[in-house]
Amino acid sequence: MPGHARPAKLFEPALEYSAAGLLGAIFSVGGRCLxxxxxxxxxxxxxEVVQRVLGFLASTAPTSALTTxxxxxxxxxxxxxxxxxxxxxxxxxxxQLGGIFLRYVIPFAVANLVILKGVxxxxxxxxxxxxxxxxxxxxxxxxxxxxMIFAPRALALIVTAPALAVIGVYAACLGGWLVSxxxxxxxxxxxxxxxxxxxxxxxxxxxVVKLIITALTMSVIAGYFGFLSGRAEQGFVGRITTSSAVxxxxxxxxxxxxxxxxxxAFHLE
Amino acid sequence: MTAAPLLSVxxxxxxxxxxxxxxxxxxxLAVLGSNGAGKSLLLACLSGHLLAPTGTVxxxxxxxxRARCDIGVMFQHHALLRNMTVFENVALPFLVDGxxxxxxxxxxxxLRLQLVGCGHLAHQDVHRLSEGDKRCVALARALSGQPRLxxxxxxxxxxxxxxxxxxxxxxxxxxxxxxxxxxxxxxxxVEFAGRVATHYLILEEGGHALVxxxxxxxxxxxxxxxxxxxx
Numbered sequence: 372m373p374g375h376a377r378p379a380k381l382f383e384p385a386l387e388y389s390a391a392g393l394l395g396a397i398f399s400v401g402g403r404c405l406x407x408x409x410x411x412x413x414x415x416x417x418x419e420v421v422q423r424v425l426g427f428l429a430s431t432a433p434t435s436a437l438t439t440x441x442x443x444x445x446x447x448x449x450x451x452x453x454x455x456x457x458x459x460x461x462x463x464x465x466x467q468l469g470g471i472f473l474r475y476v477i478p479f480a481v482a483n484l485v486i487l488k489g490v491x492x493x494x495x496x497x498x499x500x501x502x503x504x505x506x507x508x509x510x511x512x513x514x515x516x517x518x519m520i521f522a523p524r525a526l527a528l529i530v531t532a533p534a535l536a537v538i539g540v541y542a543a544c545l546g547g548w549l550v551s552x553x554x555x556x557x558x559x560x561x562x563x564x565x566x567x568x569x570x571x572x573x574x575x576x577x578x579v580v581k582l583i584i585t586a587l588t589m590s591v592i593a594g595y596f597g598f599l600s601g602r603a604e605q606g607f608v609g610r611i612t613t614s615s616a617v618x619x620x621x622x623x624x625x626x627x628x629x630x631x632x633x634x635x636a637f638h639l640e
Numbered sequence: 641m642t643a644a645p646l647l648s649v650x651x652x653x654x655x656x657x658x659x660x661x662x663x664x665x666x667x668x669l670a671v672l673g674s675n676g677a678g679k680s681l682l683l684a685c686l687s688g689h690l691l692a693p694t695g696t697v698x699x700x701x702x703x704x705x706r707a708r709c710d711i712g713v714m715f716q717h718h719a720l721l722r723n724m725t726v727f728e729n730v731a732l733p734f735l736v737d738g739x740x741x742x743x744x745x746x747x748x749x750x751l752r753l754q755l756v757g758c759g760h761l762a763h764q765d766v767h768r769l770s771e772g773d774k775r776c777v778a779l780a781r782a783l784s785g786q787p788r789l790x791x792x793x794x795x796x797x798x799x800x801x802x803x804x805x806x807x808x809x810x811x812x813x814x815x816x817x818x819x820x821x822x823x824x825x826x827x828x829x830v831e832f833a834g835r836v837a838t839h840y841l842i843l844e845e846g847g848h849a850l851v852x853x854x855x856x857x858x859x860x861x862x863x864x865x866x867x868x869x870x871x
Contacts, residue, residue: 382681382690385705415728415735504719507689511713512733512785 386510388598393517393591397529400522416519423527431488431531432538439480439539443546446476457555465557468547469569473578477539481532482585482623486616489528489586490593494615497521497597498608506598517594525590532586533579540570577639581630588626589619644701646789646822651695652685654678655843658695661850663839665821668812670833672826673843679826680716680793682843686824687713687791699789712787716794716826718778720766726753726777727762733785752780757806771798779807783814788821790814795825796832804832812836 400416407417447468454460497520500506509516544566551557557565596615633639647663655678663669671679684690685697688704688711699707720729730749753759756776761769769777775798782790795811796804812835814820827833833840840856842849 382685382692385688385691415732500721503722504715504717505721507684508713508715508719508721508781509732510689511687511708511711511715512735512781513708514732514735 388517388521388595390591390595393521393525393594393598394587396515396517396522397525397587397590400518401526401529404526416523419519419523420526423523424530427489427527427531428534431484431535434488435481435484435535436538436542438484439477439542440546442476442480443472443543444550445546446471447547447550451550451554460551461555461557465551465555465562465565466569468551469544469566470571470574472543472547473540473570473574476543477536478578478581478585478627480543481535481539481582482589482627484535485528485532485582485586485589486619486623489524489531490589490619491612491616493521493524493528493590493593494597495608495612496524497594498599498611501598502607517598521594521597525587525594528586528590529583532582536578536582540575573639577634581627584630585623585626588622592619592622645698646700647686647824648698649686649695650697652682652692652697653694654682654848655845657847659841659843659848660695661841663822663824666815666818667839668815668823668825668837669839669841670825670827670837671841671843672828672830672833675828677843677845679843683791683793683824683826687711689713709785710788712782712785712790712820714775714778714782714790714792714795718771718774720774720778720781722767724766725762726758726764726766726769729766729777730781730784732781749784752784753777755810756780757803772800772803775799776803776807783820790820790823790825792823792825794827794829796827796829808832808836 400420404417404420407413408421413421450464450468450471451460454464497506500516500520506516506520509519544563547566548557548559548562551562552559593615596611596618599611643664643666645662646665646667649662650660651658653659659682671682673679681690685692686699686704688697688699688706688708691705697704700710702710704711720726721732724732727746727749730752731745734745734748750759750762753762756779758773758776758780761773761777766774766777775795779792779795782792790811792811796807799807811823811825815823825833825837838853840849840851840853842851
């Protein structure tokens with residue numbers, strides 16, 4: 372009977388980076404970051420967290436504002452064309468526009484941005500550091516690469532996502548007002564008053580929590596793929612980054628569905 | 641009475657043959673072999689980055705990945721962190737205990753950089769350095785944590801003759817003055833290995849050989865391999 376050749380045993384990396392380990396690194400660094408900064412005992416890791424958060428916010432805020440503005444215009448236009456007339460739009464749609472944006476437009480736009488910029492950046496950064504042995508060098512000096520290079524980048528995504536949502540609310544509001552102004556000549560102050568009245572504090576809180584959980588999930592996926600053990604080879608970084616982005620999109624959708632089911636089950640929305 | 645082994649390797653299989661040897665304090669081992677012979681793979685096992693499927697490695701009686709503070713590693717592609725300055729890279733091993741950069745630490749880091757001839761580069765970004773300078777900075781970083789054993793992959797590749805001579809003298813001096821207990825280095829530069837190493841581990845197809853410097857000088861087979869500069 373022909374037997375299957377047993378695969379030769381390979382040399383394995385001494386340190387593995389599991390999803391649970393990466394999650395632990397985020398909580399560990401996140402937990403001691405603020406106290407150390409406040410006490411003036413910030414090490415290179417805490418300084419890196421601050422730099423990453425500010426850098427990611429500065430680089431994504433304009434894109435986020437523009438994207439949500441465009442989404443705001445598109446959604447408002449879509450709703451406008453489906454209503455029977457300007458009056459119906461003003462009476463039926465306007466009072467709900469803020470809620471619609473907050474529930475459907477902003478999480479989608481921000482999650483897309485976080486995936487495109489954050490997840491892709493995080494995976495390719497770590498994977499290229501792995502290929503160039505920078506991860507090995509951090510291990511060699513006794514520091515933990517998950518805390519040193521992954522956690523600051525992951526925290527940047529997690530902290531920035533809710534901030535982008537807040538920016539998104541204003542940008543989407545502006546987009547909605549543009550359509551409303553063109554369609555039913557709504558005054559800006561009047562529009563903002565109606566918009567704000569349809570956005571409850573609880574709805575904002577739910578969106579913020581959703582985005583934090585989504586960003587946390589996506590950053591762990593991005594880190595896991597980045598650290599995936601593989602020796603340096605052609606196309607390694609590109610391949611692993613593509614896999615990570617695809618998996619992050621899938622995970623964002625699954626997390627979103629789960630959160631909607633949970634919030635409906637517990638009557639949160 | 642012989643000293644306890646600094647490094648002990650038993651039965652690691654590379655290129656189809658098992659490698660076993662012991663290294664004692666005061667020794668400098670040069671791992672020689674052609675391209676793809678497994679020199680870097682062996683060094684990755686010795687430094688604890690890779691676990692071999694068979695065999696064991698111990699540094700001062702411990703598994704290498706549990707003896708990080710005893711081992712300084714200089715990587716083949718220097719592996720300096722790109723988003724940091726030269727100073728920050730060399731200071732990295734001091735951050736293990738969460739130390740905040742202080743005056744004393746600055747002195748220590750600058751001293752190490754000066755010893756490898758890179759004191760003037762301290763505040764430069766890593767990506768601006770030449771390949772040779774990056775290698776010297778990587779050596780300074782490998783020595784920052786005050787290790788007992790240095791594992792260096794191609795320590796003098798891409799170095800100009802003057803810098804190569806400096807590094808050569810520096811490495812031999814470190815072991816000679818007991819600042820380091822030992823060095824394991826993989827190199828293609830047999831002349832350099834011939835001048836610095838006390839032992840040679842020669843990885844060849846179908847087997848390996850560990851020879852002492854004196855034996856290499858006497859044996860025509862190894863003398864030819866280690867090159868005429870030994871004679």
